[in-house]
Amino acid sequence: MSRLNPLRLIVPAALVAVAACQDTTSPPAPIGARVAPSAYAPQQVQRWFDVMAREGLALPGTVLADYDETTNQVVVGVEHAAAAANVHALAARLGVPAAALVVRQMEPIHFAQTLRDRVDTRIGGIQIHFGNFLCSMGFNAVDGGQPSFVTASHCTNKQGGVQGTVYYQPLQSVDGVSIGTEVEDPPYLRRIAGCPHGKKCRHSDASRAAYNSGINSALGQIAKTDANSPNTYSLVLNGSISLSGGDPRDHFTIGETINKVGRTTGWTQGQVTATCATVNVSRTNISQICQTIVENSVQIVGGGDSGSPVYTSTNALAGVLWGGNSSGTLLVFSPLKNVQDEIGPLQIK
Amino acid sequence: MRGGHGAALSALLVIGAPHMPTAGVSPLEFTISAPTRTHVGATVAIVLRLHNASDRPAEAHFLGRTIVFDIVVAREDGAIAWRRLEKDTGPGILQIRTLKPGETMQWHDRWLPRAPGRYRVQGILPSDAREPLRTPWVGVEVSP
Numbered sequence: 001m002s003r004l005n006p007l008r009l010i011v012p013a014a015l016v017a018v019a020a021c022q023d024t025t026s027p028p029a030p031i032g033a034r035v036a037p038s039a040y041a042p043q044q045v046q047r048w049f050d051v052m053a054r055e056g057l058a059l060p061g062t063v064l065a066d067y068d069e070t071t072n073q074v075v076v077g078v079e080h081a082a083a084a085a086n087v088h089a090l091a092a093r094l095g096v097p098a099a100a101l102v103v104r105q106m107e108p109i110h111f112a113q114t115l116r117d118r119v120d121t122r123i124g125g126i127q128i129h130f131g132n133f134l135c136s137m138g139f140n141a142v143d144g145g146q147p148s149f150v151t152a153s154h155c156t157n158k159q160g161g162v163q164g165t166v167y168y169q170p171l172q173s174v175d176g177v178s179i180g181t182e183v184e185d186p187p188y189l190r191r192i193a194g195c196p197h198g199k200k201c202r203h204s205d206a207s208r209a210a211y212n213s214g215i216n217s218a219l220g221q222i223a224k225t226d227a228n229s230p231n232t233y234s235l236v237l238n239g240s241i242s243l244s245g246g247d248p249r250d251h252f253t254i255g256e257t258i259n260k261v262g263r264t265t266g267w268t269q270g271q272v273t274a275t276c277a278t279v280n281v282s283r284t285n286i287s288q289i290c291q292t293i294v295e296n297s298v299q300i301v302g303g304g305d306s307g308s309p310v311y312t313s314t315n316a317l318a319g320v321l322w323g324g325n326s327s328g329t330l331l332v333f334s335p336l337k338n339v340q341d342e343i344g345p346l347q348i349k
Numbered sequence: 350m351r352g353g354h355g356a357a358l359s360a361l362l363v364i365g366a367p368h369m370p371t372a373g374v375s376p377l378e379f380t381i382s383a384p385t386r387t388h389v390g391a392t393v394a395i396v397l398r399l400h401n402a403s404d405r406p407a408e409a410h411f412l413g414r415t416i417v418f419d420i421v422v423a424r425e426d427g428a429i430a431w432r433r434l435e436k437d438t439g440p441g442i443l444q445i446r447t448l449k450p451g452e453t454m455q456w457h458d459r460w461l462p463r464a465p466g467r468y469r470v471q472g473i474l475p476s477d478a479r480e481p482l483r484t485p486w487v488g489v490e491v492s493p
Contacts, residue, residue, distance in 0.1 A: 132444055132445045132446065133414070133442050133443060133444055133445065134410070134442075134443040134444075134445065134477075135441075135442055135443070152440070152441075152442070154414065154440045154442055155442055205440070233479065262441075263477075264441075264443070264477045279438055280438070281438065281439060281440060282417075282434070282437035282438055282439035283415065283437075283439070299479075301441055302412075302441065302475075302477055303410065303411070303412035303413070303417075303441055303442070303443040303475055303476055303477050304410075304441065304442070304443035304477045305441045306440055306441035306442045306443075321441065322440055322441065323438050323439055323440045323441050324438065324439070324441050325434075325436070325437065325438055326417070326419050326434035326435075326437055326439075326473075326475060328475075330438070331441075332438055
């Protein structure tokens with residue numbers, strides 16, 4: 001960024017700069033005539049910048065104000081010609097010489113929507129909120145005609161058993177209309193095959209919530225970030241991925257590449273290092289039977305990723321993420337097969 | 350120092366200087382206290398404290414329904430002698446807590462030294478930030 005100094009760039013409060021160099025990729029032609037670098041004292045031009053930022057950005061259709069050190073001019077970005085005319089009129093009224101001002105037409109700058117923001121059509125991988133906790137939405141599903149979403153069993157008021165957990169997206173404080181209510185969360189039991197002595201077990205850490213009426217959701221869609229490669233931790237939402245279907249396996253291939261998308265670490269990827277493993281949940285009496293472990297040398301999971309959809313390299317839904325190690329380089333997910341064995345058949349696309 | 354672990358050691362507690370997670374923005378101070386000296390076989394009590402030093406409520410995010418915290422004990426050469434959460438696999442749920450002005454949360458655990466030497470101890474609080482909160486390292490001298 002050579003032309004827009006972030007320290008001197010101001011955008012209207014209603015807008016958010018997604019990148020300080022937003023306007024440098026294909027500079028639009030200035031509406032006013034291009035002028036030579038102004039001969040005014042830089043301190044004077046900076047004072048004009050201050051006043052144009054304060055007064056000019058209050059005008060409708062303005063995008064940003066900047067003091068351009070290379071030309072010693074005040075730059076005001078506007079959305080359209082009418083806003084440009086108003087800025088020129090204001091400058092004249094405030095005594096800002098035309099030679100010290102460039103008015104440039106540009107696209108308005110919008111919030112970059114992230115996985116932690118309100119996403120009106122609910123898709124897998126976005127943030128959900130209940131009680132004092134945050135998790136990720138797993139995937140949308142229809143069960144017996146009921147539009148639903150699946151997340152982790154421990155992302156309910158109580159892991160195992162239905163308590164009618166009420167969910168918000170992204171936060172109750174942001175959108176007070178709940179999106180859904182927990183309707184299925186089978187109990188953890190001691191006497192099931194493969195359950196270690198003294199533990200309570202299930203084959204999946206998964207629960208189902210029914211969407212409330214009026215809540216939009218897209219079946220078969222999970223969040224896509226703007227990252228071009230995995231493990232960049234970008235949370236910026238850029239459309240969605242269409243699931244190719246459900247992966248029917250509970251045994252995955254060692255070395256197989258597995259992806260997930262969640263509200264904390266975004267799109268991450270690792271390789272299967274253990275399949276159908278019984279995993280003790282740290283500092284609890286719970287064991288999860290026949291789980292898949294995925295590892296990488298970098299972080300691939302973080303607090304709040306519980307519930308995330310896990311998918312293969314062919315975009316087949318593989319399961320629901322529920323945990324990881326303390327450094328975040330290892331994640332554990334419950335295979336979709338186990339989820340459906342416990343919750344019942346689900347239409348996922 | 351042999352024996353007398355407990356009250357006698359309390360005078361030797363060292364408290365790591367507060368860690369400000371995002372200097373100038375976060376009012377939360379994360380500190381560790383541990384005895385400066387102990388001996389092989391005597392448990393070392395370690396306390397982590399998260400303190401809201403401001404006059405306003407401060408929101409914090411924590412990993413786990415029961416808040417997960419880690420303690421790392423390293424030898425002088427950097428090798429890890431003990432890690433509280435080593436090989437732990439836990440749920441990735443995130444807890445939201447608001448600390449009142451002046452409120453302090455604290456977590457305790459104990460480490461049992463098995464060999465003499467100089468060690469460094471650090472507390473860690475995972476959250477949804479890219480880097481967890483970390484206390485400063487404090488030194489613990491373990492005599493035979």
